[in-house]
Amino acid sequence: MANVTVLGAGSWGTALAMVLCDNHHRVRLWTHNERHKIEMERTKQNKKYLPDVTLPDELEFEHDLSEALHSVDVIILVVPTKAIRETCKKIIPFINSNTIIVHGSKGIEPQTHMRISEMIAQELTEAKYHSIVALSGPSHAEEVSLRHPTTVTAASSNLNSARYTQDLFMTDYFRVYTSKDIVGVELGGALKNIIALGAGISDGLGYGDNAKAALITRGLAEITRLATVKGANPLTFIGLSGVGDLIVTCTSVHSRNWRAGNMLGKGHRLETVLEEMGMTVEGVRTTEAVHQLAQKLNVKMPITNGIYDVIFNKKSAKKVVDDLMSRDRTTEIEDIAAILTNRYSD
Ligand SMILES: NC(=O)C1=CN([C@@H]2O[C@H](COP(=O)(O)OP(=O)(O)OC[C@H]3O[C@@H](n4cnc5c(N)ncnc54)[C@H](O)[C@@H]3O)[C@@H](O)[C@H]2O)C=CC1
Numbered sequence: 001m002a003n004v005t006v007l008g009a010g011s012w013g014t015a016l017a018m019v020l021c022d023n024h025h026r027v028r029l030w031t032h033n034e035r036h037k038i039e040m041e042r043t044k045q046n047k048k049y050l051p052d053v054t055l056p057d058e059l060e061f062e063h064d065l066s067e068a069l070h071s072v073d074v075i076i077l078v079v080p081t082k083a084i085r086e087t088c089k090k091i092i093p094f095i096n097s098n099t100i101i102v103h104g105s106k107g108i109e110p111q112t113h114m115r116i117s118e119m120i121a122q123e124l125t126e127a128k129y130h131s132i133v134a135l136s137g138p139s140h141a142e143e144v145s146l147r148h149p150t151t152v153t154a155a156s157s158n159l160n161s162a163r164y165t166q167d168l169f170m171t172d173y174f175r176v177y178t179s180k181d182i183v184g185v186e187l188g189g190a191l192k193n194i195i196a197l198g199a200g201i202s203d204g205l206g207y208g209d210n211a212k213a214a215l216i217t218r219g220l221a222e223i224t225r226l227a228t229v230k231g232a233n234p235l236t237f238i239g240l241s242g243v244g245d246l247i248v249t250c251t252s253v254h255s256r257n258w259r260a261g262n263m264l265g266k267g268h269r270l271e272t273v274l275e276e277m278g279m280t281v282e283g284v285r286t287t288e289a290v291h292q293l294a295q296k297l298n299v300k301m302p303i304t305n306g307i308y309d310v311i312f313n314k315k316s317a318k319k320v321v322d323d324l325m326s327r328d329r330t331t332e333i334e335d336i337a338a339i340l341t342n343r344y345s346d
């Protein structure tokens with residue numbers, strides 16, 4: 001049994017805390033909002049983020065970080081990407097060289113273009129901690145909280161820590177694989193949110209399954225193209241963090257990114273969409289970050305650029321699709337081969 005603290009009591013942090021309770025760890029769930037802590041303690045529910053789910057009796061709720069992190073073995077960091085840095089700053093006094101930090105967030109930071117583990121490492125430069133693990137894969141919180149079969153990957157440059165994370169979470173309904181390719185796993189998890197926005201936009205425009213299959217497949221090609229330039233293993237993208245997470249996010253009504261895209265495709269304004277959702281839609285900031293990064297690295301990402309234009313330049317979604325369809329003719333297999341060779345020509 002381990003002492004585990006989940007930082008971030010949104011839908012994903014809560015679902016992961018439930019998995020850990022099923023594995024009989026001591027689990028504390030920390031929220032930055034004191035009223036939220038009191039409400040969860042009183043009702044045994046997380047009404048806003050995971051309605052209709054009863055939380056386990058053993059789950060402890062915390063608002064005070066010193067209480068939450070006292071004698072902790074593993075921290076599960078599941079706040080939105082924009083809150084990663086401030087949360088890391090707050091935990092410095094409570095961690096030591098044995099603390100493993102597992103994160104479940106999916107995003108890239110605009111301007112720095114950093115992945116989550118890079119942001120964590122940068123914020124904790126002066127602090128002592130053991131290692132960082134990314135937990136990612138096709139996993140909607142709503143289904144995990146119902147104990148429906150789910151598979152994810154624990155990735156770390158420290159394979160022992162990835163294996164430790166596998167043991168920590170693995171249950172009969174939550175299967176965890178390990179990987180050393182943290183670059184690929186984090187980029188796959190973050191960049192699929194851009195394509196999910198696109199799938200939602202396409203559905204909002206009334207296009208069908210052909211268009212969505214095209215977005216998923218060619219989206220996978222451009223994710224792999226950028227990620228291999230950043231040092232990822234291209235094979236990671238035929239796995240859970242690539243094709244797996246693209247399928248679940250582009251085709252499920254649970255996806256906040258798909259839902260936001262769907263409203264954009266129907267002509268709603270971005271501000272209205274985000275306000276109505278009231279939950280984290282990581283794809284918007286990640287689109288900004290990846291649009292910048294692709295330009296900097298000179299990587300072709302036509303779908304991402306089109307989605308950027310819809311979100312940030314108010315270009316009509318229909319015009320973006322027309323422009324994507326009328327780009328210069330090209331080959332398919334040679335393009336994919338070029339992606340793979342790029343990796344091995346380093
Ligand atoms: N919901 C899901 O099914 C999955 C979500 N994720 C990722 O998990 C991360 C968190 O997403 P969700 O839990 O879905 O978001 P959510 O929108 O359900 O909840 C966000 C939580 O973060 C808290 N929060 C906001 N600002 C904060 C701050 N400055 N400091 C501390 N806490 C803060 C909110 O109070 C809320 O409890 C995202 O990066 C998302 O991409 C990954 C896999 C599945």
Ligand SMILES: O=C(CO)COP(=O)(O)O
Pocket residue numbers: 106137138139140193196245248249254255256257258280281282
């Ligand atoms: O990452 C997810 C599923 O794997 C959740 O996706 P959304 O953030 O779009 O809901």
